[in-house]
Each structure stands twice: as C-alpha cells, then as structure tokens.
Amino acid sequence: MGRPRRPLLDRERITTTALEIVDEKGEFSVPQIAKRLGVQTASVYHHVDGRDGIVELLRERVATGIDAATLDLPHWDDAMAAWARSYRSAFAAHPRAIPLLMTSPVRAPKVLHQYEKAVGRLLDAGFALPDVMPVIIALENLVLGSALDLAAPETMWELADEAATPRLARALGAIPEGRADQAFELALTGYLSHVRAAYAP
Template sequence: MARPRKPLLSRDRIVATALALADAEGLQAVSTRRLAAELGVSGPSLYNHFTTKNEILDSVADTVVSQVELSMFTDGTDWAGALLEWGRSYRAALTAHPHIVPFLAQGPGRRPAGLRMADAVFGGMVEAGWPPAQATRIGALMRYFVAGSALGSFARGFVDDASAYDPADYPHLGQAHLLAEHQQQVDLGAFETGLRALVDGLAIQYAALAEPAGEKTAGRKTTSRKPTG
C-alpha cells in the first residue's frame, strides 16, 4: 500500500500544532478552523479526537505542565530545597510557553499532569510535617507566584529610550531605559529573589510549628495593664 501523503491525524499531532500556534501567535489564534487548516484536514475531523476546543486547550496546558520536574518531592530532598527546585522547573516550563499561562492558571481541573503535580506538592509538604491545610496554601501560593512571574517581563515593560523618563518627573528612573537590554538577568534575578524570600518565610513558619508550646509562651513579650481609678 502506498503511504498517505499527509501524516495521519492524532491527538498528539493536534496538541503539538495547537501549542506551536499559541506560541507563535497567542492563544486567540487557536481555533478549530485554524487548526484544521494548519493540519491540512477538514474541521469536523478534529472532533474524532476532541469534543471541544477547550478540550484541546486542556491537553495543550497539560503538555506544558508535564515538562515540570517533580522528582524532588520523592527523592529525599528537604521540603525547602524541593520547593526551590520545583519552582524553578515550573517557571522554566511556563516561560517557554507564556501564552498558555492564563488558561493554565485556571487550575488543573481534570488534567492528568496538573493533578499529578498538585498531588506531588501536597504530598511532599504533608510528608515533611506541614499540616494539610497549610500544605494546600503553600501549593496555591507557589502557583500564584510562578504563574505571575511567567505572564510577562518586568524589564521589557520599560522602553529603551532614555528621554522617556524625564528626571524632573521620575528622579529614580535614570537607568530604566537599560532594563530591557538585560531582560533575562533582571527577570530571573527578580524571580530568584522572590522565590528565596518566599521559602525563607515559610521556613520561619515551619520552625514555629515544631516549637513546643511552653517555649512559644515563654518567648512572647507580656504586657500588664495598670490598675485604673
């Protein structure tokens, strides 16, 4: 039998094409009509593999999340080190595909890779001794922080025209026009600063969890009211 002129349509091929389209032109460019044209097929043929456009986007988002490393939560790394490693891997995956971040930020829903990530983080924190409620908050906090850092560039928010920032109006922005030139250094440095501050703050809370009740009471300053009247 002669080979078909075009590769057979598959879920993986649809998802890869949708992700490439989103990366190149933004999420708004991903429509079933455009996908069908890119794949060289008729629109209805997509529905043999996906029921709706949102189902395609779910799979695209899950493909991105599947690139995030999770082994640090099971390989014996301490919880703080695991959060640092995971946060960096998570951001790397999202910054490689920033246009999918707003859709992905809606939550894991039923996405397998997203649910595996949520399970790994929650399980790792609980195993380390965090109360379940706080472990949930830590996972949410990290997601807010990482997704926010991947949505855009702080450095590229400033134009590279020195005359745009008149010192009479902005006395502290004399070097702001140089930020875009150092985008990666500025943005990654800001992320690392925030990530370490976040984990260091959690470490203080974690130490307080293990502190005996008597020591907590002894460590507090006490105040007494003067009698009135």
C-alpha cells in the same frame, strides 16, 4: 491508493499545532487547528474531547517540561525551590499559554499526579492539611508571574523625561543583567522564608 504510513491526524499532532497557534496568538480555535492541519473541523473533534480537551492536552504538553523528580529532594524547602525553578522554565517557554491554562480547571491526569506529589511532599514534611494548598498556590502565583516576566522586554519602563523621575532613572540604570532571574530568586527566597516561619512544622 495505499493507506498513509502515518495517520493524518492524531492527538499529538493536534496538540503540537494548537501550541504553535497559542505561541503565536495567545489563543486558539478548533477551526484554526483544522485549517493548519488541512482537515475538516469535525475530524479534529473525532480525536479530542472538544476545546476543553485540547486545553488539557496543552497543559500536559507544557507540564512535561517540569521535572517532578525535584520533589524527591531530602528537604521540603529545597524540593519546592527546585520544583519552582523547573516549573518556571517550562512555562516560560510558552508564556502566551499561561493565561489560557491558568483560567481553566486542571483535569489532565499527568498534571494532577504532579500536584499529588507536591501535596504529599508537604504532608510528609509535617505541614498541616489546611495549609498545603495555600502554600502551593502561592508558589504557583510567584512562578507564573515570573514566567511572564521572562517574556517581557528587558526594559519595562520608558522614561520620556528622566528629569521628571530622576530617582527612577538612576534605579533603572543600576539594574544588573538578568533582572528577571534576580527578581525571581529574591521573591522565592522571601516566599520560602515566610513559609518556614508561618507554616513549616
């Protein structure tokens, strides 16, 4: 038999398959990947650095949806806001991957480079070095919480008896369409206002 034109297994196919499984189940295992690809588990380990290596491949894949060019905008606050919106959009496409990626250390070089750029953007704007990572981490917390909110049902409160919570019922009835986007923009505006007042030079 001739050799197949395309290898049966490579890092790209492993990453794609792992992400499909995470999108379905919120978790993955190497045997699950191998089974879906029709190969032996040992064959998968031949291409990746164990389970942690696959997690970093997933991180890189999801992060490709973040537009790092947003960090080049002239004003630091516009840059961080645009980066946050792009970051949110990328992770909202794979909400079940968020707990997996946010509970393991970031090692992927391409992702670390994006953090390097964000740190540089704030330092160039005059932020004090000790303030830089808290500002970035707080923004990430906002972004990832909102990305999960985008995957939530449009109505998160089910009232069995509206008479028992009448004000809540009225407030829920007044929620405009696109509540997740509105809540995100409200939180982002508040975050930027606080950072300007407390940390910006």
